[in-house]
Amino acid sequence: MVTAVMPTYGRKDVVFERGEGNYLYATDGRRFLDFTSGIAVNALGHCHPALVKALTEQGQKLWHTSNLYRVGNGEKLAQRLVDLTFADTMFFCNSGAEAIEGGIKLIRKYQYVNGHPKRYKIICFQAAFHGRLLNALAATGNEKYLEGFGPPAAGYRHAPLNNANVVRDMVDDETAGILVEPIQGEGGVRETTPEFLKALRQICDEFGLLLFYDEIHTGFGRTGKLFAYQWSGVAPDVMAVAKGMGGGFPIGAFMATEKAAVGMVPGTHGSTYGGNPLATGVANAVLDEITRPGFIEGVHERGEYLKGKLQDLVKRHPAVFAGARGTGFLQGLQCVVPAGEMVDRLQSLGMLVVIAGENVVRIFPSLIADKAVLDEGLAILEKAAVSFEKAGATKAAD
Numbered sequence: 001m002v003t004a005v006m007p008t009y010g011r012k013d014v015v016f017e018r019g020e021g022n023y024l025y026a027t028d029g030r031r032f033l034d035f036t037s038g039i040a041v042n043a044l045g046h047c048h049p050a051l052v053k054a055l056t057e058q059g060q061k062l063w064h065t066s067n068l069y070r071v072g073n074g075e076k077l078a079q080r081l082v083d084l085t086f087a088d089t090m091f092f093c094n095s096g097a098e099a100i101e102g103g104i105k106l107i108r109k110y111q112y113v114n115g116h117p118k119r120y121k122i123i124c125f126q127a128a129f130h131g132r133l134l135n136a137l138a139a140t141g142n143e144k145y146l147e148g149f150g151p152p153a154a155g156y157r158h159a160p161l162n163n164a165n166v167v168r169d170m171v172d173d174e175t176a177g178i179l180v181e182p183i184q185g186e187g188g189v190r191e192t193t194p195e196f197l198k199a200l201r202q203i204c205d206e207f208g209l210l211l212f213y214d215e216i217h218t219g220f221g222r223t224g225k226l227f228a229y230q231w232s233g234v235a236p237d238v239m240a241v242a243k244g245m246g247g248g249f250p251i252g253a254f255m256a257t258e259k260a261a262v263g264m265v266p267g268t269h270g271s272t273y274g275g276n277p278l279a280t281g282v283a284n285a286v287l288d289e290i291t292r293p294g295f296i297e298g299v300h301e302r303g304e305y306l307k308g309k310l311q312d313l314v315k316r317h318p319a320v321f322a323g324a325r326g327t328g329f330l331q332g333l334q335c336v337v338p339a340g341e342m343v344d345r346l347q348s349l350g351m352l353v354v355i356a357g358e359n360v361v362r363i364f365p366s367l368i369a370d371k372a373v374l375d376e377g378l379a380i381l382e383k384a385a386v387s388f389e390k391a392g393a394t395k396a397a398d
């Protein structure tokens with residue numbers, strides 16, 4: 001018999017009832033070190049006092065009014081993010097995939113109002129992840145996710161990452177834009193090079209295309225900058241954000257330059273919930289915390305520490321780990337042993353991590369994880385590695 005919750009996920013058999021900072025507590029009393037951060041969502045850990053305060057205070061005042069009226073919290077949040085980034089304007093939605101779809105609409109409308117109504121195609125990248133809605137899914141391009149859902153939405157082609165020549169060859173007179181994650185998450189923490197982003201920028205400028213960054217999991221301090229593109233210095237025309245933005249309260253957005261957003265006039269896009277007072281109230285509180293002087297620099301510094309330690313771990317256990325990669329608190333450990341078994345082993349040792357492509361486990365501490373918390377996670381990783389080695393030695397002796 002089907003479960004009451006539609007069984008679309010392969011879930012681990014554990015129910016959490018409470019979260020505090022970097023730890024989750026299960027109904028059976030077990031405590032877990034949370035290095036998933038709800039897949040890069042709980043930027044400030046669980047139940048951060050400043051977020052609980054913002055949520056409860058706003059919750060007693062006003063939750064939702066619809067977008068028939070101005071929303072003060074949303075106007076404030078948008079102005080702050082515009083001041084902090086390349087963007088001049090932004091649209092609030094409720095999830096990552098919605099932000100991607102909105103950005104795609106913006107790009108097509110830009111081409112349309114600029115006299116290129118035939119331009120609708122988006123060049124994407126192999127091993128990308130952009131979400132599960134029908135166009136976001138076509139942009140993702142993963143055959144397994146697309147199977148059985150009819151013809152994939154038209155106009156999405158996939159180039160290999162970090163090869164600008166292939167991208168250039170793919171541009172035709174129907175191309176509207178290029179969509180790229182500065183660091184691919186689901187794909188296995190695969191990083192773009194600054195040279196590659198520069199080349200994409202050049203291609204866009206040369207052919208009149210818009211450059212669209214998916215910073216849904218890299219944004220809001222995760223990589224040790226407010227947004228990952230700031231490492232390269234190459235600004236996009238459009239950017240999708242979500243995940244860390246609300247610290248666990250569902251909110252997303254697409255952001256754009258004034259020039260790129262030229263077609264997004266009244267009536268062109270909408271969302272009933274998007275940017276309501278409660279969501280934007282919480283997101284303002286998240287931004288208060290991560291823009292505190294020194295906060296993001298601290299993530300960068302501790303990210304370097306974590307990365308160094310992960311590289312040492314790989315060196316000590318070459319039969320278990322193949323490599324470490326990533327930036328800030330977005331780290332990936334490529335495994336030699338099956339990554340799924342590593343995730344389970346770590347869970348049995350009291351630590352939660354996220355699986356990704358290329359046999360990688362993603363290490364996503366909350367941005368408030370200090371060195372002691374990182375060391376605790378590193379010690380559990382060490383233990384897991386040793387246990388795999390012991391099992392390997394026993395097997396070899398048999």
Ligand SMILES: *Cc1c(COP(=O)(O)O)cnc(C)c1O
Nearest residue numbers: 095096097129130131185216217
């Ligand atoms: C999570 C994610 C998405 C999809 O976000 P949802 O909120 O699940 O729709 C899109 N792109 C990237 C890079 C992501 O990490």
